[in-house]
Amino acid sequence: MASRNDSTESFANRTTQERREILRSRLTTTHYLEETASTNTLNTLEDIMKDVDNLNLDTSLDEKILNQEEVVLDSELMQASSQILKHCITSITTEVTYNFLEYCDKLKEYIGFTSDSIDSSNGWSVFEDDAVKYFRKVPTYLTLLGGLEPIEKKVTVRKKITKDSEAITKRPQKIVELEKAEEESVENTVEKIKSLIYTECKRTLKPIDFYKLIINPIDFGKTVENMLHVSFLVRDGRVKLSRDNNDRLVVSSSTKEMRAQTKQANSTVQNVMTLTIDNWRALTKLYNLKKPMIN
Incomplete structure (x- = not known):
């Protein structure tokens, strides 16, 4: 028997009518999932979405423009799948309760930890590859701080502002004369x-x-x-x-x-x-x- 991940079909070289029938079939199955949600709902929905993705990859843009009905069916599938996901999230939030003590006990059981063992580091290797991905690595920085003699700070002497420099800046005479000449013109x-x-x-x-x-x-x-x-x-x-x-x-x-x-x-x-x-x-x-x- 093929696994769930291998159950998707190849839709290369399908006709327009065949693609429509496939989309209608997947849409019917998706509507059925809305009414009868179970533990396998997400697995079935994932298979449906993979079929739709493969179908879209095998369909050119020109064909999609000429066959608007396929685009509509694809949109209805996306809307129905989003409703199913929303329903599943609501069910998990309202029906499932989380007990952190029970979670710790199952985690210790999974890595083979017992109260009699002093060194439990061997259990880390069970999920080390998966867990390390979620820890951010601290970057390594190299610095020369303390390796050189400090440079003597240069004292900046501020120029004293005189009354002449505070005078209002006038517009250049040439610009005034040019504007006056333009007005006269x-x-x-x-x-x-x-x-x-x-x-x-x-x-x-x-x-x-x-x-x-x-x-x-x-x-x-x-x-x-x-x-x-x-x-x-x-x-x-x-x-x-x-x-x-x-x-x-x-x-x-x-x-x-x-x-x-x-x-x-x-x-x-x-x-x-x-x-x-x-x-x-x-x-x-x-x-x-x-x-x-x-x-």
Whole structure:
């Protein structure tokens, strides 16, 4: 008769239908174990899990993807086996009582220890190989402590902090000048765009299409900068953003009253719409733009 460890089968070259039947059979047996738990429950469950593992090893990943029913059956087997293990743990906890004196007596009997024997070290060899695995070995360290002359400690002299070193560190002049130059450059650019809008509106006697104004057909980054600069002008009330009769966004010059009202409101909020590179390409093609209005 084959031992319990040799009872698992080989499932190489099985068809999909055969694998399903094997899984269903093992699942039925597992459900039976849930209802009739006994001392051999864990042994039987171990054999079932080995069969399932062997079946999974002989099944490729592509086959598992194409046969989802096998994956479901495998999951049900895992769930049922976990319930059995949980039930066994509960039974051991509630039904089995542990008596350490009885355990010691059985242990002494197992290693051949008697009260008449003085030297019982021979009994250790019975389970030495198994027991030593559970004892942590203390690592061996080698040290040169005491073998060399101690090095004389070097005295560190702390530098006295003077009032000059406590002074507040100022930002480098070059950085301040660079930031100032950048701010002036942006202001000049915004002012030029405002002059362009006023001049064009005066010449044509009608507002300018917002997208024709800001889009640079050869540079997406410049388009975003133009939109941001125009938003500054709209925020400060220096130009007017509205919709024409065709519901298109247009930009026009503002009146003195509009500028005064905006200044009195003292608004610090400016709105910038979302413009992706795909939108930029589509608008450039729609308006058939060849060169930018803001150059």
